[in-house]
Amino acid sequence: MSAAGATFGSGRSVGLGFSLLIVALYVFLLMPLVTIVGASFTSGLMIEFPPQGFSLQWYQEFLSRKDLVDGLLMSLRVAAITAVVTTVIAVMAALAGQAMAGRMAGWFHLGMTLPLLVPELLTAVGLLFFLYKIGLGKTVLGLQFGHILMAFPYAYVSITAALRQVPPSLEEASSSMGATGWQTFRLVILPLVMPGVAMGAIFAFINSFDLYTISLLLKPIGGNTLPLALFDFLTYEFKPTAAAAATLSILLSLVGVVLVQRLVGLQRAF
Amino acid sequence: MATVEAIKLHKRYHDFVALDDVTLRAESGQLVTLLGPSGCGKSTTLRCLAGFLDPEGGDITLDGESILKLPSNRRGFGVVFQNYALFPHMTVAENIGYGLRLQKCPKPDMARRVGEAVDLVRLNGLEDRLPRQISGGQQQRVALARALVMKPRLLLLDEPLANLDARLRDEVRWLIRDLQQQSGITAFYVTHDQSEAMAMSDMVAVMKAGRVAQFATPREIYQKPVERYVADFTGEANFLACQSVAEQGSGQYRIEAGGTVLTVAGVQGLNGRAELLVRPETLRLAAPDEAADFNGRIVKCAFVGASQLCEIALPDGGTLKLTAAPNTPVHVGDAAAVVMDRAQAWLMPEVAP
Numbered sequence: 001m002s003a004a005g006a007t008f009g010s011g012r013s014v015g016l017g018f019s020l021l022i023v024a025l026y027v028f029l030l031m032p033l034v035t036i037v038g039a040s041f042t043s044g045l046m047i048e049f050p051p052q053g054f055s056l057q058w059y060q061e062f063l064s065r066k067d068l069v070d071g072l073l074m075s076l077r078v079a080a081i082t083a084v085v086t087t088v089i090a091v092m093a094a095l096a097g098q099a100m101a102g103r104m105a106g107w108f109h110l111g112m113t114l115p116l117l118v119p120e121l122l123t124a125v126g127l128l129f130f131l132y133k134i135g136l137g138k139t140v141l142g143l144q145f146g147h148i149l150m151a152f153p154y155a156y157v158s159i160t161a162a163l164r165q166v167p168p169s170l171e172e173a174s175s176s177m178g179a180t181g182w183q184t185f186r187l188v189i190l191p192l193v194m195p196g197v198a199m200g201a202i203f204a205f206i207n208s209f210d211l212y213t214i215s216l217l218l219k220p221i222g223g224n225t226l227p228l229a230l231f232d233f234l235t236y237e238f239k240p241t242a243a244a245a246a247t248l249s250i251l252l253s254l255v256g257v258v259l260v261q262r263l264v265g266l267q268r269a270f
Numbered sequence: 271m272a273t274v275e276a277i278k279l280h281k282r283y284h285d286f287v288a289l290d291d292v293t294l295r296a297e298s299g300q301l302v303t304l305l306g307p308s309g310c311g312k313s314t315t316l317r318c319l320a321g322f323l324d325p326e327g328g329d330i331t332l333d334g335e336s337i338l339k340l341p342s343n344r345r346g347f348g349v350v351f352q353n354y355a356l357f358p359h360m361t362v363a364e365n366i367g368y369g370l371r372l373q374k375c376p377k378p379d380m381a382r383r384v385g386e387a388v389d390l391v392r393l394n395g396l397e398d399r400l401p402r403q404i405s406g407g408q409q410q411r412v413a414l415a416r417a418l419v420m421k422p423r424l425l426l427l428d429e430p431l432a433n434l435d436a437r438l439r440d441e442v443r444w445l446i447r448d449l450q451q452q453s454g455i456t457a458f459y460v461t462h463d464q465s466e467a468m469a470m471s472d473m474v475a476v477m478k479a480g481r482v483a484q485f486a487t488p489r490e491i492y493q494k495p496v497e498r499y500v501a502d503f504t505g506e507a508n509f510l511a512c513q514s515v516a517e518q519g520s521g522q523y524r525i526e527a528g529g530t531v532l533t534v535a536g537v538q539g540l541n542g543r544a545e546l547l548v549r550p551e552t553l554r555l556a557a558p559d560e561a562a563d564f565n566g567r568i569v570k571c572a573f574v575g576a577s578q579l580c581e582i583a584l585p586d587g588g589t590l591k592l593t594a595a596p597n598t599p600v601h602v603g604d605a606a607a608v609v610m611d612r613a614q615a616w617l618m619p620e621v622a623p
Contacts, residue, residue, distance in 0.1 A: 167353060167355065169351045169353055169355035170355050170357060172320070172322050172342070172349065172351070172355070173349060173351060173355040173356075173357075173413075173416075174357075174368070175321075175322075175341075175342045175343045176320060176321075176342055176343070176345075176347055176348065176349040176417075176426075177343075177348075177368055177369030177372060177416070177420060178343050178344070178346070178369055178372050178373065178420070179343055179368075179372050180343060183372060187357075187368075188357055191359045192357075192358065192359060
């Protein structure tokens with residue numbers, strides 16, 4: 001401690017500097033959020049911060065705009081289905097990856113996380129061609145497909161990390177007492193990795209809710225997700241309605257996280 | 271209960287030969303220990319028996335019938351692991367009842383059997399605790415109860431005491447042996463601790479680089495090892511190089527070692543190079559007018575309370591370790607005359623052919 005103090009000035013000032021850095025980081029991270037939420041309650045006509053006065057008129061305006069509400073509903077639906085389907089597939093993939101050994105497992109892991117490494121635009125273009133080939137171009141199903149693909153690595157990584165925490169001897173113990181593979185999974189493995197699975201589902205949901213490029217290229221004819229609808233909206237009118245929409249979606253995400261937390265208990269790990 | 275045989279098991283990982291021709295046999299109700307350093311194949315053997323690993327060659331039989339094709343969940347064996355392998359999200363009672371629950375055992379019946387098992391390992395009052403809320407020794411007793419409640423045909427224990435501290439180790443060791451003998455269950459027990467192996471087993475298999483170096487009773491392993499490796503691994507030992515070895519029939523040899531000519535027992539059919547095994551407790555310092563077997567000089571000496579540990583250099587370059595009574599006057603540099611219990615000396619090859 002004294003050596004560090006001699007080099008970097010007194011320990012007290014190091015502590016102070018560090019605290020300031022943390023505060024700066026939080027300000028940096030939270031500023032857009034605060035700005036948007038604040039701006040959504042303005043009684044003025046522009047997105048501005050600090051807001052002028054207080055009113056809920058922009059929420060009213062948002063709810064009366066069919067294009068935005070439709071976008072929100074579409075986004076929620078796609079994200080919910082993405083979360084469920086992605087999580088199920090990711091659990092299966094993570095179990096498969098776990099069962100492999102050595103170099104094989106490394107390649108498998110790389111393959112499963114590939115969508116993270118390929119630029120989103122390239123994936124989107126590729127998918128567009130592919131989906132047209134199989135007759136799903138510009139359909140909701142096609143869009144759903146794209147979202148699942150993009151969300152998959154997040155769920156996979158989260159669930160794999162949880163599975164690695166489970167000692168292999170638990171599976172062996174279960175098997176030695178007569179459990180089938182399925183029984184071991186349901187009674188031992190799944191309850192233990194549930195927090196990781198829930199995290200995976202939340203990641204998948206939020207990822208899908210935020211996707212822009214994929215949605216832009218794959219969106220069904222006449223349909224829009226919320227990010228797309230908002231962008232269209234902002235192109236022509238710079239009104240606080242967009243801020244209200246953003247605030248609502250932040251709120252929805254939070255509700256989702258809290259709900260999952262309540263249902264499975266994220267802390268109930270080892 | 272059941273006689274279990276492993277016959278000529280072979281197993282390799284890439285270039286590493288994990289098991290090479292391992293043959294073992296546990297008679298009904300016997301506890302057989304697999305003893306050896308890490309990497310000798312003892313755990314691999316146990317895992318083959320449990321069905322967690324498939325050997326590439328050989329067979330495993332239970333009462334003469336091959337069980338090699340049965341997956342681990344249909345062998346009906348109880349397994350106790352070094353890290354306990356309790357299910358962390360289940361209570362003690364749920365852990366113990368896990369196998370019964372899988373068998374769709376009726377609730378009252380299950381409660382009774384779990385209760386009996388809890389009594390057996392003396393964990394009363396802890397039934398509703400989670401594994402992380404009880405001590406290591408208690409956790410291992412849960413693991414034991416969990417295995418025994420299924421009335422397994424074979425009990426497999428993989429270094430069950432390795433994670434426990436010395437005091438608990440003793441307690442759990444005797445509990446395991448008592449329960450195993452009471453229930454008459456055949457058991458295989460893996461350990462690298464020779465005193466554990468000696469104290470608990472009916473039979474000991476000393477393993478060396480994937481092979482069984484010797485498979486015999488603890489007494490025979492200790493007193494009549496087939497080679498130096500076995501003698502070394504089973505306790506303190508002195509080895510004396512022998513100059514001339516002449517067989518006199520029926521396993522008796524006339525040899526010259528440590529500057530003395532002796533007749534001793536040894537491994538059958540020895541010829542060529544051999545070593546004399548002399549356990550320290552078969553040696554003592556000679557009384558003033560007693561005829562000595564060896565004459566040498568004290569080179570090391572340490573007082574350890576109950577006794578003194580001495581090391582004696584012999585004229586031919588060999589050394590003997592022995593324990594002397596705590597108040598015998600011994601000094602480094604003194605001449606020392608040593609008496610040996612000749613019936614307990616044992617002649618063996620350095621490496622078994």
